[in-house]
Amino acid sequence: MSRPGCLRPLLSDNSGEMVAVTGGWEALGQSGLTQGPIIDWIPLPKRSTLMHLPDRPGLARRRSTGQVGPVPGAHSLAVAAVLPVGYLRLQLPVHQRRQDRPSPTLPLYGYTAVADRDGEIVVAARLSDDFAPWTGPRPGRAVVAAEVTRLQRRMPRSRVVAQLSICALEHNCLTAQNTFLGGGEGALPTSAACNADCLGCISLQTDSGAPASQPRMGRAPSAEDLVAVGAQHLERAERAGLPGMVSFGQGCEGEPLLRERQLMRVASELSGSFPSATIHVNTNGSRPEALRRLMRAGVNSCRISVFSFDQRLFEAYYRPRGYSIDDVLGSCRVAAETGAQLTINLLTFPGVSDSPGEAARTVRRLLELEVGQLQLRSLNVDPLWLLDRVPELPPGIGIGRLVDLIRSSVPRLALGNFTRPLAPAGAR
Ligand code: SF4
Incomplete structure (x- = not known):
């Protein structure tokens, strides 16, 4: 699937409450330290887990200016999907460390970029096996x-x-x-x-x-x-x-x-x-x-x-x-x-x-x-x-x-x- 412009960022507050961000922001995915549009996605597979990344602000792109930066407000933390077995991650969630204090190392999960598409959660992933x-x-x-x-x-x-x-x-x-x-x-x-x-x-x-x-x-x-x-x-x-x-x-x-x-x-x-x-x-x-x-x-x-x-x-x-x-x-x-x-x-x-x-x-x-x-x-x-x-x-x-x-x-x-x-x- 490939219609990057229609994806909205999914972000969380400290309590884990997740919201799709409105107001002209586009969701992104990450590869290494490079951010870019999520160009290949599927609906969130059953048995996936969604989690927010503590102390890791998410980033998104302003549609009006094309600039990438943190989204202001209480819901500013990155959200990731952890996929069930048989799915392959294509992009990482876009996130950064806090500037004002050290962020603890995240536990060992396969953090994957997610976004909102007209009320449905999608994920940058592919099916890799079905056995x-x-x-x-x-x-x-x-x-x-x-x-x-x-x-x-x-x-x-x-x-x-x-x-x-x-x-x-x-x-x-x-x-x-x-x-x-x-x-x-x-x-x-x-x-x-x-x-x-x-x-x-x-x-x-x-x-x-x-x-x-x-x-x-x-x-x-x-x-x-x-x-x-x-x-x-x-x-x-x-x-x-x-x-x-x-x-x-x-x-x-x-x-x-x-x-x-x-x-x-x-x-x-x-x-x-x-x-x-x-x-x-x-x-x-x-x-x-x-x-x-x-x-x-x-x-x-x-x-x-x-x-x-x-x-x-x-x-x-x-x-x-x-x-x-x-x-x-x-x-x-x-x-x-x-x-x-x-x-x-x-x-x-x-x-x-x-x-x-x-x-x-x-x-x-x-x-x-x-x-x-x-x-x-x-x-x-x-x-x-x-x-x-x-x-x-x-x-x-x-x-x-x-x-x-x-x-x-x-x-x-x-x-x-x-x-x-x-x-x-x-x-x-
Ligand atoms: S250190 Fe590496 S090779 Fe050794 S058990 Fe762990 S994953 Fe396997």
């Missing part, structure tokens, strides 16, 4: 809670069950819930440590002051514990005739490749008992040879997260200890060599991912690597805090145009948001 296990109806909380209690009784000492109970009930993590429900991608959190310190890490924020949205597990579980919980999940899926899938590397943990020896055992036992199962790892791709050994042991699918293929941006975002983007590229090649499913989780950020040099580099890498699916995710982080910490880049072409460019340049690549289970062993 029923993630986007379809889900069992209610009472059902999940009953299944959590059932497994807690069956495995009272399991560290995995203890961690997943918190994730399923307190953080509403769908993969954690799946492990109790016995279908879909079941979470197996594995590692308490990491060899990176990502600006947007949701399990540990070392210096931003923002709370981690899924605090990291305190102690790593044993291989026996992981096998027991994984096996009960895969057994139930098998009995129900559903594809069996477990995954290491969850939001609540560190880097699974650091637990290579234990995970080799887990992968070997689970793949031996459930040859049709998808044994998946979500990883930062820091240790290609460890990934190779895991794949030899039974891991047959992986998702590697990438903020940028450029070493300078990569370092600024991941703050890696002892590895580089070359290792991440090496991990991508290992996955392809071993025949495993390879997906890349591109952590998109308007004004960075779509900066022309970045866009061209991403396309080049996707052409070169044998990636099956590119997952397009909105990076959840305080936008201004992130922009203070990454090198300044030329203005972006737009996240929507980046997606179109990738689609037309690498037509064999599936674009989406969710990892699919592999076809049954006989059909592979």
Whole structure:
């Protein structure tokens, strides 16, 4: 959709009361630190959340003069949408810090530009995937809670069950819930440590002051514990005739490749008992040879997260200890060599991912690597805090145009948001 002039700013007061601003103001979106019209929008999807940004005045454009500035009055704070899974943010909300006092770092959400269009709220976003296990109806909380209690009784000492109970009930993590429900991608959190310190890490924020949205597990579980919980999940899926899938590397943990020896055992036992199962790892791709050994042991699918293929941006975002983007590229090649499913989780950020040099580099890498699916995710982080910490880049072409460019340049690549289970062993 593209009729920028008709969008009015949506702003909030301190109490969270939101109003559409009248009186000749045009709503804008932001890419990096550049403001511009919202040119690509959809109606606010169901299950989105609207939130005001505390201490962050919003900006808009005066239609009469074309000037961009704060909107006077009590309703002056920026408003953002947080999108449900399966949607991709195209622009950031236009906002700035207060000049008179420091603004606290915002919590880790995918802040997205919103506006009012004739009484309807619209958002600068696109649908990026529709996959029923993630986007379809889900069992209610009472059902999940009953299944959590059932497994807690069956495995009272399991560290995995203890961690997943918190994730399923307190953080509403769908993969954690799946492990109790016995279908879909079941979470197996594995590692308490990491060899990176990502600006947007949701399990540990070392210096931003923002709370981690899924605090990291305190102690790593044993291989026996992981096998027991994984096996009960895969057994139930098998009995129900559903594809069996477990995954290491969850939001609540560190880097699974650091637990290579234990995970080799887990992968070997689970793949031996459930040859049709998808044994998946979500990883930062820091240790290609460890990934190779895991794949030899039974891991047959992986998702590697990438903020940028450029070493300078990569370092600024991941703050890696002892590895580089070359290792991440090496991990991508290992996955392809071993025949495993390879997906890349591109952590998109308007004004960075779509900066022309970045866009061209991403396309080049996707052409070169044998990636099956590119997952397009909105990076959840305080936008201004992130922009203070990454090198300044030329203005972006737009996240929507980046997606179109990738689609037309690498037509064999599936674009989406969710990892699919592999076809049954006989059909592979
Ligand atoms: S690699 Fe993953 S676990 Fe490690 S710091 Fe980054 S987001 Fe967190």
